[in-house]
Amino acid sequence: MDNILAIILSATALATLFNLLLKRFNIPTIIGYIITGFAIAYMYKLGRNNESLTHIAEFGVVFLMFTIGLEFSIKHLLSMKKDVFFYGLLQVSLVGGVIALGAEHFFGIEKKSAIIIGYALALSSTAIVLKILNDSGTIHTIYGRKALGILLFQDIAVIPILLMLNIFSNQNSSLSELLLQTLYSVIIILGLMFIIGKYLLNRFLSLVVWADTQEIFIASVLLLVVGASFLAHTLGFSYSLGAFLAGMMMSETQYKHQIEADLVPFRDLLLGLFFITVGMQIDLGLISQNYGTILLFLVTMVAFKTLVVFGILFFAVGGRVALKTGLALCQAGEFSLAILALASSTQLISAKTSQILIVTVVLSMIMTPFILKNMKKIVDAITKEPNNGDFMIHSSGIKDHIIVCGYGKLGQEIVYRLKKMNVNYLVLEHDINLVKLGQNRGEPVYFGNAAEKSILKNAFVEESKAVIIAINNEKKLILLCEVLKSFDAPIKIVAKASDYDEKKLLKALQVKHIVNEGREAAKALLKVAMDEDIDY
Template sequence: MDNILAIILSATAIATIFNILLKRFNIPTIIGYIITGFAIAYMYKLGRNNDSLTQIAEFGIVFLMFTIGLEFSIKHLLSMKKDVFFYGFLQVLLVGGVIALGAEYFFGIEKKSAIIIGYALALSSTAIVLKILNDSGTIHTIYGRKALGILLFQDIAVIPILLMINIFSNQNSSISSLLLQTFYSAVIILGLMFIIGKYLLNRFLSLVVWADTQEIFIASVLLLVVGASFLSHSLGFSYSLGAFLAGMMMSETQYKHQIEADLVPFRDILLGLFFITVGMQIDLSLIAQNYATILLFLGVMMAFKTLVVFTILFFSVGGRVALKTGLALCQGGEFSLAILALASSSHLISTNTSQVLIVTVVLSMVMTPFILKNMKKIVNSITKEPDNGDFKIHSSGIKDHIIVCGYGKLGQEIVYRLKKMNVNYLVLEHDINLVKLGQNRGEPVYFGNAAEKSILQNAFVENAKSVIIAINNEKKLILLCEVLKSFDAPIKIVAKASDYDEKKLLKALEVKHIVNEGREAAKALLHVALEENPTE
């Protein structure tokens, strides 16, 4: 007991100290957790395959997949069907197939083992990629959506890969019986999720909310998440697939935002534990003995996975987005580690081969936060942002105009009203698709990141009557206000506050013109409701 407490205390202290230090250099906290795992494994001589700890840590991925599921309705998933089922399928098929052939013909690995290795390495890290994309807000960009779609298919692909391990290692059951069992399991889990989601879930959550006790609400949500994960695992699927389906089910309820807010602390703590277990997999002696092989595998794997994604996406989204997506998915993943460990215990892969591949995957996961953090610099060094005449600000100098930052739904509504009022304006937007949409409508929408001072100078911000910020991302909103405040000339900033905390942050930056979203919506609703002769 004392030893367990010492390990927990040491892990907490090391993780806290390292993450504070790393934050000073703008390095993601994931690296701090991996270093912590590596440190405590050596300090306390912990085994590299601690099954009980790994099972607990896996629930970090479970809660992450659940919160991702909350943001997706069935309709949303179907709208992404090309990203998930076409691009995802192509990525897994091509990467897994080519690596399997290479392992068999160049390294003499037996065909069954080569197939498992190939498709294990085809998977990427859901935990790292989605956490960083969520934290940075890039999950909603084009490349973020493409990466998410492919990651979702990879999570589904874990099922047939695990089935292959069962088939290759199980001499007692026939392939047809195993496939039939998997089909029945899929029908059962999807059928149960549909029945619970359609007929029982809302009633159950209404009863819980009626009890008006916070801990009961959290406990009931934990019951649903863990229950769905357990059911999925019991039927031969991954825990995280069950959690994702549960999240999608709850995304249709009115309680989704409260559920997400309550589960974030559980998700983040368990994700931290998961990354600690990743750090525990690093074996320095093994790296020293096989460093040349590991570096070769690492370079080839990451370059090849990037190339495959780039190739399959190039013609649909262009080189820049395709390259970003490829770089985001170039690493091995947490399921790669699980599959390689399972294949080793099933005697499909030798212990030494398994350890070399596991260290290669872990090193690729360690590199990923740096790649994602410096994505723009890496991509800019290879291909520049589009800067052709169609998307540049042509004006030789304008003044007393309105600058609208963002051409989403709110920005489009503002532009529509400015046009009716015959007010001079221009729009800055960083999403090339929205820029094209605006320019096709004949609007003065220009490509550029409004949070860059040079872009604002090109828009003659110091001569503008005011700047309206029409973006919903809090981090980008604050960053943009900070940049606008850095100009010598006073600039009239008009910003929307979604809640009290956002309003507080804007006031701290001395933004004087803040529109309270909730209050203005309430005024408009009451005005219409109390009109004596309302028009239909």
């Protein structure tokens, strides 16, 4: 127990120290976590394949895939079917096939082992790529969506790769039995997800929200995410695929923004742990003995994977976007590590080959944040094609709209007048009964705590014309103003003051547009919000 506590304290202290230091040089936090893992493994002589720790850390990827799933409804995913099922299939087939042939002919590796190596290295890092694309907002660019589509197919491709691993290592089960078992699993998981999403999910979440207890709401969401992941894993799929499907189910509910805001701390904490386990895989002794081989594998893999993605996307989206997508997916990923470790444990590949490949994979993952961070410079140096593929393609994004916080009597009056003026708007409300009232009226009323930064980002607050605060709770009013003031972009805040003291507090926060409460408050708030001549 004392040793575990010492490891946790050391890891937390080192992660904080490294990331504070790296932040000064504008280096991504992922690198700090990887260095922490490397340091902890050597300090406490931890094994490089700590299975229990790896399983816990994998839930960082699970929560990441869940939050990505929240952005994609079934309809949205179907609109991406070409990116997922065409480009994704081409990328995995070509990269996996060519690497397998190369491993067999040039290095004399047995055919079965070469196939597993090839398709393991065809996979990219969902955790690193999607985290950085999410944090930078570039997941909503054309190249971000192409990368996401291919990553989703790669996550699905883990199933047949693991199936091949089972076939090659287990001679007792026939191919037809394994294929039939996989088909049954697909039918069961999709059938259950459909039934739960269509008939049970909304009722369950409505009941939870009715209880009006934050911890019950968070616990119920964790239950759904972990439950879906466990179900998928039990049926032979990856945890993260189950989480993605759960996120897609919840994307159809009015609670999606609040769910995402509540799960972000869990996701980021577990992702940090995941990257620490990646750092634990680094073996300096092995690198020093085989640095030539590792460097050759690393350069060949990164260049080849980039060229394949560039080739399959070039004619569809142009050279610039194709190159960006290729560079984003040039590394191997977390599933590569898992597959190589499994192949080693079943004697399909030797321990030395497995370790060399694992170190190569980890080094490619370490390179990725630097590549993504300097993407524009790298692409500008390689191609002179005009920059026409970096614009955002938010499916639900709006701009120059009014955000109304609160759908009480005042909020409803404001919405009524906005509709008459034909102004774009959306409403954020934390009372589920008022949310249902607004949605029954056909209004864009979303469930969520407006004082949470992530929810305001989902409402595109930085692109809004103004934010009207139509709530009566003084503490919530002040907290919301503080959160709005924390954004980098200047946001026009229009607030109602109930009395002199409240007005003083708002002025102390430098809120310039304050309206005194009264019968004409709704008219006055709108007049100030729509006045473009006021400097702020």
